[in-house]
């Protein structure tokens with residue numbers, strides 16, 4: 001059986017770049033009619049603006065699949081996490097995620113059809129990576145949205161799940177990926193020995209949105225090369241070397 005979304009409409013927030021773009025491409029490759037809600041899409045949609053969000057939903061059919069993925073991060077230690085940084089992070093990663101879910105579920109219910117909603121959380125939903133306190137708080141909060149929405153929407157046949165990516169190569173993380181000393185040490189803690197590609201997250205999200213996941217709701221799926229499975233990682237200089245952007249056994 002192949003994943004076949006023919007005749008289904010999908011929305012991806014933050015779908016103009018990075019993980020969201022890969023989600024949109026993968027959904028389309030499976031036959032879905034995909035609409036992107038993004039500041040950089042045409043027309044532009046600002047998911048933090050309720051009017052803009054509502055207008056975007058009103059312009060299309062009730063969706064079968066919604067991927068709530070738009071998000072950002074500001075790297076700041078606690079003393080430099082200003083109220084502005086905090087508010088901007090909450091507005092996009094948490095409030096807009098809630099309002100998108102609320103609007104999506106409302107339309108699915110009004111149309112009387114089942115649906116699948118996938119949110120992009122993070123490994124930072126679980127850990128306290130330094131200099132990311134606002135981001136980490138929002139991504140932990142996303143799990144609260146997933147669990148509560150799965151509970152309330154299950155009776156309507158609407159499934160709600162999350163993917164939890166580790167470090168994925170996008171513009172958000174380009175500085176890290178372009179600095180070998182940083183990734184060499186970061187990837188030491190990852191059993192797969194490397195960072196992830198947006199397509200690897202997109203495939204997990206598409207699985208969760210598909211009928212193959214028909215009994216899965218309220219779940220979180222780590223897409224992190226095993227990072228959260230271990231404390232220190234398996235890569236030691238005595239047996240391995242960092243080559244071509246990843247750890248490899250000698």
Ligand SMILES: NC(=O)c1ccc[n+]([C@@H]2O[C@H](COP(=O)([O-])OP(=O)(O)OC[C@H]3O[C@@H](n4cnc5c(N)ncnc54)[C@H](O)[C@@H]3O)[C@@H](O)[C@H]2O)c1
Nearest residue numbers: 014016017018019038039046047071122165167168170172
């Ligand atoms: N890259 C990683 O390592 C990583 C890891 C874990 C989780 N994530 C999460 O994945 C999601 C996507 O991140 P990415 O790395 O692909 O980032 P990205 O910056 O490449 O893409 C984010 C997209 O969101 C859009 N966007 C930003 N503000 C918006 C708004 N107000 N309205 C509509 N669209 C808006 C941007 O225009 C952009 O197209 C985020 O939620 C992020 O927190 C990323």
